[in-house]
Amino acid sequence: MNEVERAGALFLEGxxxxxxxxxxxCHRFGIDEETAKRxxxxxxxxxxxxxxxxxxxxxxxxxxxxxVAPVNGDDRESKxxxxxxxxxxxxRFRQRHGGTIICREMLRLNxxxxxxxxxxxxxxxxxxxxxxxxxxxxxxxxxxxxxDEYEKGEIQK
Numbered sequence: 001m002n003e004v005e006r007a008g009a010l011f012l013e014g015x016x017x018x019x020x021x022x023x024x025x026c027h028r029f030g031i032d033e034e035t036a037k038r039x040x041x042x043x044x045x046x047x048x049x050x051x052x053x054x055x056x057x058x059x060x061x062x063x064x065x066x067x068v069a070p071v072n073g074d075d076r077e078s079k080x081x082x083x084x085x086x087x088x089x090x091x092r093f094r095q096r097h098g099g100t101i102i103c104r105e106m107l108r109l110n111x112x113x114x115x116x117x118x119x120x121x122x123x124x125x126x127x128x129x130x131x132x133x134x135x136x137x138x139x140x141x142x143x144x145x146x147x148d149e150y151e152k153g154e155i156q157k
Contacts, residue, residue, distance in 0.1 A: 007140035016044025021059030046103025056139035
């Protein structure tokens with residue numbers, strides 16, 4: 001199973017959007033799946049289900065940081081490269097999702113907003129009415145492409 005398929009499968013197993021993307025790539029930077037799920041758990045639903053930045057985007061940003069992270073606080077070049085890749089990812093994601101990376105804007109296309117932290121039950125209707133599975137799979141695909149381009153030197157290191 002490739003990383004895109006793994007991300008989708010994790011979402012269908014009940015992981016949130018951030019967990020699904022981050023965990024699908026955790027083998028690339030030496031974190032086990034349980035730890036990856038714990039680290040990324042609070043970013044689902046647009047950060048704590050507040051419907052801010054899509055969790056799939058947040059999970060992808062965490063993966064990029066795990067690969068191209070500045071280790072020293074004063075390493076401005078590494079910070080800039082990290083931010084550049086996150087911005088490139090976000091632009092590609094926006095192109096597929098109506099010009100936004102904001103969870104509530106993506107969901108407004110299909111469902112009314114909720115006023116609770118309690119996640120909904122994952123039913124056939126849930127999956128039918130939400131763009132979340134597509135967002136997770138798109139995020140994983142875009143992320144894989146960016147990592148591949150970066151590793152091949154197509155995106156300057």
